Each structure stands twice: as structure tokens, then as C-alpha cells.
Amino acid sequence: MNREIQVFACPHGPLLVRGADIVVDESGDEHAVERPVVALCVCEGSGRKPWCDGTHKSIRRDLP
Amino acid sequence: MFDGFVKPVDEMSACNRLPRQKGDIVRLPGPCGPVSGRVVESLQGGRELRPVAIGNEPVLVDRDVQMALWVLYELFYRGFEGVDAGREWDPELITLRGVIERRVERELRSATRGRLNQLLAREEAVGDLILDLVEEDEGPSLSSFLRRDATVEQMRDFLSQRSVQQLKESDPQAFLIPRLTGRAKAALAELQYDEFGGGRASHLHQDMYAETLVSAGLDPRYGAYIDEATAVTLAAANVMSLLALNRRLVPVGVGHFAAFEASSSVPSRRIAAGLERLGLGAAARYFEEHVEADAVHEQIAARDVCGAVVEQTPDLLSEVVFGALCTVHLDRLSADDLLTRWGVAGDESEAAS
Numbered sequence: 001m002n003r004e005i006q007v008f009a010c011p012h013g014p015l016l017v018r019g020a021d022i023v024v025d026e027s028g029d030e031h032a033v034e035r036p037v038v039a040l041c042v043c044e045g046s047g048r049k050p051w052c053d054g055t056h057k058s059i060r061r062d063l064p
Numbered sequence: 065m066f067d068g069f070v071k072p073v074d075e076m077s078a079c080n081r082l083p084r085q086k087g088d089i090v091r092l093p094g095p096c097g098p099v100s101g102r103v104v105e106s107l108q109g110g111r112e113l114r115p116v117a118i119g120n121e122p123v124l125v126d127r128d129v130q131m132a133l134w135v136l137y138e139l140f141y142r143g144f145e146g147v148d149a150g151r152e153w154d155p156e157l158i159t160l161r162g163v164i165e166r167r168v169e170r171e172l173r174s175a176t177r178g179r180l181n182q183l184l185a186r187e188e189a190v191g192d193l194i195l196d197l198v199e200e201d202e203g204p205s206l207s208s209f210l211r212r213d214a215t216v217e218q219m220r221d222f223l224s225q226r227s228v229q230q231l232k233e234s235d236p237q238a239f240l241i242p243r244l245t246g247r248a249k250a251a252l253a254e255l256q257y258d259e260f261g262g263g264r265a266s267h268l269h270q271d272m273y274a275e276t277l278v279s280a281g282l283d284p285r286y287g288a289y290i291d292e293a294t295a296v297t298l299a300a301a302n303v304m305s306l307l308a309l310n311r312r313l314v315p316v317g318v319g320h321f322a323a324f325e326a327s328s329s330v331p332s333r334r335i336a337a338g339l340e341r342l343g344l345g346a347a348a349r350y351f352e353e354h355v356e357a358d359a360v361h362e363q364i365a366a367r368d369v370c371g372a373v374v375e376q377t378p379d380l381l382s383e384v385v386f387g388a389l390c391t392v393h394l395d396r397l398s399a400d401d402l403l404t405r406w407g408v409a410g411d412e413s414e415a416a417s
């Protein structure tokens with residue numbers, strides 16, 4: 001199956017991913033995607049990694 | 065000779081036989097003043113609405129007027145037991161609704177005008193502007209209070225007041241979809257698909273809220289707490305309908321929705337923690353779901369939905385931002401309303417996570 005996966009990097013925020021079924025994190029653990037679009041944490045601050053939980057808002061001043 | 069089947073008269077109105085689920089029957093609220101009194105009396109008796117005047121006091125905090133408006137809007141959602149579904153488009157009721165709506169709109173515009181002008185002077189893309197203005201708000205934080213200090217009774221009061229809007233979560237905004245086009249429409253539909261469970265009834269956000277109510281020992285039925293709802297609780301729900309059921313206000317509606325999504329992820333995390341602290345962890349599922357869901361939704365609503373609306377028609381920027389400020393204004397009113405009701409001084413609830 002050829003499926004297009006779209007990614008969009010939100011300024012000072014998460015990476016939005018559309019069309020994925022599974023996200024594999026850096027330690028190789030698989031996370032099932034259960035919604036049409038998911039937000040992946042890039043600030044490293046999330047308490048629910050790999051997903052964004054809004055924590056970037058309190059530390060975003062230090063982000064690029 | 066005619067020997068076909070003749071329907072009894074009361075079955076002719078097929079619209080009164082809309083499919084309903086158990087526990088879904090909404091009763092008319094008790095009237096709480098002259099305006100809601102007239103509306104309820106007219107619906108109950110199946111009679112014409114008798115004329116009624118709206119006083120000169122602010123209507124956003126007037127419980128009687130907001131109750132009347134809530135009842136008028138519910139005719140467009142689930143209706144009421146024993147009320148002819150055809151009353152939805154009763155011209156007298158629509159006229160009264162329009163009178164109240166213009167008053168609500170005027171109050172929202174004057175409450176937000178100063179801040180709106182400041183924000184429009186910034187050279188920011190609309191998506192960033194909305195996410196920033198929510199974050200920059202310095203109103204009292206209800207969610208911080210719920211996380212750290214609320215008693216079980218206060219938490220239950222919060223959950224039951226919230227039920228007035230959450231049991232029809234995303235229903236008002238569904239009316240926005242046919243009024244949008246192109247990228248704005250596609251983005252809103254994508255987001256709403258998630259709100260409505262992504263094809264799974266068990267994931268309907270409004271039903272997850274009903275489960276939260278059950279877990280907290282509360283009544284999950286639609287409209288169960290309407291007689292206890294405060295003016296501001298009703299107003300917060302009504303403004304969503306105002307902005308979705310009037311096509312002229314659609315850009316305001318998308319701005320309101322984006323700010324609403326943007327004020328959910330972090331507060332939901334705090335509320336979930338508050339529920340755990342109080343031993344009501346089973347009621348936290350709805351809020352935990354919203355930590356993740358709204359971290360996505362806020363980005364899509366602000367950048368894609370609002371971004372596309374403003375890209376299509378740049379003149380609409382100020383209406384979209386006005387909508388976002390309506391959310392912030394109502395959030396403040398709601399926080400003040402509940403914290404005052406609980407006798408909590410403003411400084412105890414200052415924002416801190």
C-alpha cells in the first residue's frame with residue numbers, strides 16, 4: 001500500500017503528522033496512531049511522549 | 065373506495081419522531097424570569113409567543129435572558145419532550161432570538177474592542193496570533209485551582225456546570241462546516257472527525273464527557289443540570305450557537321473555536337491531576353484524552369482553519385481575532401463566576417502550573 005504521510009512543523013510547537021499508522025520512537029517502541037492527525041513533541045518537555053501535551057508553551061521562549 | 069392506510073393525525077408530524085437514545089429526552093427548564101417564562105410558556109402550551117421586552121441591563125450575565133436563549137437554541141439541537149419540532153422555525157421565536165443575539169454580540173464587541181485593536185497592530189500570522197493571545201491572557205486560572213485546591217464538591221459543581229456545553233461538544237461548530245469552503249472546510253472537517261469519535265461511537269467526545277459525569281457520581285443526561293446552570297455557564301454555551309447559527313458571524317465562530325481548542329490542552333492536564341488528587345481518577349479519561357487531542361486541534365484550528373479563512377479573505381482577520389477574544393472573555397467570566405460562587409479570593413487562584 002502506498003500511503004502519503006504529511007508532516008508539518010508548527011513554529012515553536014509540535015510536528016503534525018497526517019496519514020501515519022504507527023510512530024516508532026528513538027528507543028524503538030511503537031505507538032499506535034489513533035486519530036487523523038497526531039502532534040509529535042519536539043521540545044522534549046512532554047509528559048506523554050511521543051505526543052505533544054502542550055508543555056512547549058511554558059518553555060517555548062527558549063525554542064528557535 | 066379508498067382502502068389504503070390513513071395515518072393518525074399525530075403521526076403526520078414525522079419530525080416529532082426523530083430517533084432518540086435512552087436518557088436523551090430533554091425537559092424544558094423551569095422559567096427563571098419574564099423572558100424565559102414567556103418562551104417556556106409558549107413552547108409548553110404550543111401557543112404563540114406573547115410579547116416580552118428585554119431590559120437594559122447587560123444580557124451576558126442575565127440568567128433569565130440566557131435561559132431564554134438556551135431554550136431557543138435547543139430547538140435546533142435536540143428539542144424538548146412534548147414540544148413540536150416544527151417550532152424550530154417559528155417566526156416569533158426567531159425574532160426574539162435575533163433581538164437577544166444582537167445584544168449579546170454588542171456586549172462582546174465592546175468588551176473586547178481595546179484588546180482587539182492592540183492585537184491587530186501586530187504583524188503576526190493569524191494562527192500564531194490566536195495561540196499567543198490565549199497564552200498571554202492573565203485571567204484567574206480555574207484549572208490551577210481545580211488541580212491544587214478544589215474540594216470534591218467544587219469539582220462536581222465545575223463538572224456539572226461544564227456539562228451544559230460539553231454534552232453537546234462540537235455540535236455548534238458542525239454548523240460551520242457547510243458555510244466554509246476549500247482548505248478551511250477540509251481542516252475543520254478533519255478536526256471534527258476526531259471530536260465525533262473518528263467513526264467510533266465509544267470515542268464521541270460528548271459521550272466521553274457523559275461517562276466522566278457518571279464516574280464523578282453525577283447525572284449524565286443531556287440538560288440534567290440546566291436548572292442549576294449560572295448565567296455565565298449558559299452564556300458560554302449560547303455564544304457557540306450564536307456564532308455558528310448566523311452565517312454573518314462565521315469568521316467570528318472559527319476564531320472562537322480555535323481559541324477554545326487552544327485553551328484546552330494544558331487546563332485539561334491540570335483538571336485530570338485535580339481529579340486524581342480527589343480520588344476521582346476514573347473521571348479523568350475525558351480530560352486526559354483532551355490533553356493530546358487538543359494539542360493537535362489547537363494547531364489545526366488556528367493555523368489551518370483560521371489561516372485559510374484569512375488567506376481567502378484577508379479582510380476577515382479582525383472578525384476571526386474578535387472571535388478568539390470572545391473565548392478569552394467568556395473564560396474569564398466563567399472563572400470569576402465559579403471562584404466567586406465558591407468564595408475563593410482571586411489571588412489564591414492566580415495562574416501557576
Ligand code: FES
Nearest residue numbers: 041043052055056
Ligand atoms: S512540542 Fe508540545 S509538548 Fe513538546
Ligand SMILES: [Fe+2]
Nearest residue numbers: 233259269357
Ligand atoms: Fe473534544
Ligand SMILES: [Fe+2]
Nearest residue numbers: 325357358361
Ligand atoms: Fe478538541
